Every structure is written in C-alpha cells, then in structure tokens.
Amino acid sequence: xxxxxxxxxxxxxxxxxxxxxxxxHHADVYRYLAxxxxxxxxxxxxxxxxxxxxTRGHTFDPERGVLRGWIFxxxxxxxxxxxxxxxxxxxxxxxxxxxxxxxxxDETDRxxxxxxxxxxxxxxxxxxxxxxxxxxxxxxxxxxxxLTYAEVAQALDLPVGTVRSRLNRARRIVRAxxxxxxxxxxxx
Numbered sequence: 001x002x003x004x005x006x007x008x009x010x011x012x013x014x015x016x017x018x019x020x021x022x023x024x025h026h027a028d029v030y031r032y033l034a035x036x037x038x039x040x041x042x043x044x045x046x047x048x049x050x051x052x053x054x055t056r057g058h059t060f061d062p063e064r065g066v067l068r069g070w071i072f073x074x075x076x077x078x079x080x081x082x083x084x085x086x087x088x089x090x091x092x093x094x095x096x097x098x099x100x101x102x103x104x105x106d107e108t109d110r111x112x113x114x115x116x117x118x119x120x121x122x123x124x125x126x127x128x129x130x131x132x133x134x135x136x137x138x139x140x141x142x143x144x145x146x147l148t149y150a151e152v153a154q155a156l157d158l159p160v161g162t163v164r165s166r167l168n169r170a171r172r173i174v175r176a177x178x179x180x181x182x183x184x185x186x187x188x
Contacts, residue, residue, distance in 0.1 A: 013057035014067055022050055025071050032145035033075060037082050038089070045082070049075045069154030072147060076137055076155050090129035094122040127177035131170055138163055139170035 011018040029049055033042035052074050053060075060070050128136060134156070141152045149167075153160045 011054045011057060013053055013070075014060050014062050016067065018050070018054050018057070021053065021067065021071070025068060026050065028068075028145060029071060029075050032072070032141065033079060035144040036079055036140060041082060045075065045078045048078055052078070065154035066151065069147070069151035072141065072145060072151065073155035073157065076141065080133065080137075087129050090125045094126040094129065097122060123177045123180065124174065127174045131173060135166045135170040135173070138166040139174070142167060 013021050026046060030042055030046040033045045036042070037045065049071065053071055056074075060067065064070075128139075131139065137156060138152055141147045141155060142149075147155065149160050149163045152158075152167075153163045156163070158166075
C-alpha cells in the first residue's frame with residue numbers, strides 16, 4: 001500500500017520534480033546513448049534511465065555531485081550491459097564504412113558518408129572499439145554528452161584524476177590511429 005501512496009505523489013529527486021528532471025536531461029541522455037547504440041536501444045535505455053532515477057531517487061546525494069552527473073551514471077551503467085553490441089557495431093562500421101547507428105539522412109548525406117568513411121572513419125571506429133571499456137566511456141561521455149570531468153567522475157564513480165588520465169590515454173590512442181591513417185593516405 002505504501003508504494004501506491006508513493007506513486008500518487010509527484011516523484012522528485014533531490015527536491016526537483018521528476019518531470020523537471022526529465023525535461024532538463026532526457027534529450028542529452030538520449031543523444032549520448034544514441035551515439036553508442038542503435039536508436040531503438042537508445043530510446044529504451046533513456047527511458048529506463050529515468051525509470052531507475054525515479055525508483056532510486058532517494059539514493060541521490062547532492063553532496064556527492066550534481067543531478068546531471070548522477071543521471072548520466074545511471075545511463076552509463078545501463079549502457080555497460082549493452083557493451084558487446086556496441087563493440088560489434090563499431091567493428092561493423094569499420095568493416096563496411098557505414099555507420100550502423102545512423103538511420104536518418106538523404107542519399108547525398110549517405111554518399112558523402114561513404115566517401116568520407118573510406119579515409120579516416122574506419123580507423124576512428126576501430127580505435128574506439130579497441131579502447132578499454134573505461135577509456136571509451138570517459139571519452140564518449142566527454143565527446144558525445146558534453147560532460148565535464150567532474151560530471152564524468154560522478155557518473156562513473158571515479159576520481160577526477162582517473163577521468164583525466166583515461167581521457168588523455170583514449171585521445172592519444174585515437175589520435176595515433178588517425179595519424180597512421182593520414183600517413184597511409186599521404187603515401188598513396
């Protein structure tokens with residue numbers, strides 16, 4: 001009976017009504033997830049992120065960080081369950097030159113993407129697939145979700161120094177892969 005009464009009240013997280021939390025963060029969470037998994041999976045994961053946020057709202061501690069980082073932490077944890085699919089998608093992209101996560105766009109965009117993919121894109125996605133899970137999560141939370149170091153640290157429950165070192169390592173690996181591709185193309 002207590003759960004029914006709780007459902008009748010407007011749920012909140014850290015004193016912020018859930019509809020406000022959703023309005024502020026859903027689009028960013030979805031965009032971050034949609035760059036990592038197929039759109040339909042991203043929709044499911046984004047929805048599940050907010051279901052879990054409501055369910056676990058009592059665990060949010062504003063003393064440990066901001067709500068945005070906490071929400072992205074939930075999304076990242078859900079995303080880790082889909083890691084094998086993510087790596088398979090990156091490997092397929094590298095092999096075919098077609099981004100399996102992009103479903104929109106006209107034929108001109110697709111043609112440009114195919115030409116572009118023949119140069120650096122396969123190296124990029126191969127490098128992303130080869131990164132450790134932790135390094136890839138940090139890099140993509142910064143690159144796709146636009147999180148700060150502190151927000152990434154909160155989302156992944158890591159010290160900020162670890163976030164900085166993982167990001168540095170991931171950038172170095174990706175940059176080296178792209179430099180190798182550029183050198184190969186310059187030689188031809």
